[in-house]
Amino acid sequence: MLQLRYSPASPYARKVMVIVHETGLSDEVSIVTTNPHQEESLRVHNPLCKVPTLVLEDGEALFDSPVIVEYLLALASNTDLLPLGGPARWSVLRLQALGDGICDAAFGTRMETLRADGEKSPSFIARQEAAMMAAADWLEGQARQLEPITLGSLTVACGLGYMDFRLPHLDWRTGRPRLAAWYAAIETRPSLVATRPA
Ligand SMILES: N[C@@H](CCC(=O)N[C@@H](CS)C(=O)NCC(=O)O)C(=O)O
Numbered sequence: 199m200l201q202l203r204y205s206p207a208s209p210y211a212r213k214v215m216v217i218v219h220e221t222g223l224s225d226e227v228s229i230v231t232t233n234p235h236q237e238e239s240l241r242v243h244n245p246l247c248k249v250p251t252l253v254l255e256d257g258e259a260l261f262d263s264p265v266i267v268e269y270l271l272a273l274a275s276n277t278d279l280l281p282l283g284g285p286a287r288w289s290v291l292r293l294q295a296l297g298d299g300i301c302d303a304a305f306g307t308r309m310e311t312l313r314a315d316g317e318k319s320p321s322f323i324a325r326q327e328a329a330m331m332a333a334a335d336w337l338e339g340q341a342r343q344l345e346p347i348t349l350g351s352l353t354v355a356c357g358l359g360y361m362d363f364r365l366p367h368l369d370w371r372t373g374r375p376r377l378a379a380w381y382a383a384i385e386t387r388p389s390l391v392a393t394r395p396a
Pocket residue numbers: 207208209210234235246247248249250262263264298305
């Protein structure tokens with residue numbers, strides 16, 4: 199059985215679980231809830247001590263989330279969510295990178311805001327917020343790319359969902375009606391409902 203080191207608050211771990219649901223691999227993956235900040239045992243599998251980490255049956259571990267999802271898609275022989283080649287593959291991988299980048303900026307902002315007063319960097323937070331807002335603008339302008347359900351669009355949904363979860367004051371929907379409408383529809387998808395952050 200595959201073992202997924204997972205945190206319910208991690209948008210990257212959520213993306214992996216969304217792909218587990220979408221590919222019908224739920225019975226193949228056992229979930230081990232792990233706090234990467236407190237459980238050093240994770241470092242045995244991943245020197246970076248981050249979730250998600252996927253431990254394979256032979257004890258080898260895979261990380262990070264883009265590697266894990268490619269492994270799962272290959273295991274499930276799923277080429278709908280990530281085409282094997284051609285321009286569509288690069289579009290999907292670019293969207294995944296943008297969705298992961300939103301997560302990076304939002305997670306970085308979240309960690310920064312948890313620092314003690316006097317240790318927070320307003321310029322760091324401003325730069326991350328600029329990245330998130332510009333990514334949302336780009337998606338508003340490219341909303342057609344989001345229409346097919348792919349690894350890319352699902353990753354973007356995880357990124358926007360994480361902004362709602364941790365940084366609701368950023369209000370990314372205002373002025374972006376196409377993106378907001380797209381998200382309202384996709385967030386009802388069973389794989390996203392089942393993995394809502396807690
Ligand atoms: N690029 C990685 C990012 C993973 C990541 O940053 N995970 C966070 C949780 S959301 C973590 O484990 N952080 C622990 C740490 O930063 O020490 C991926 O896509 O899997």
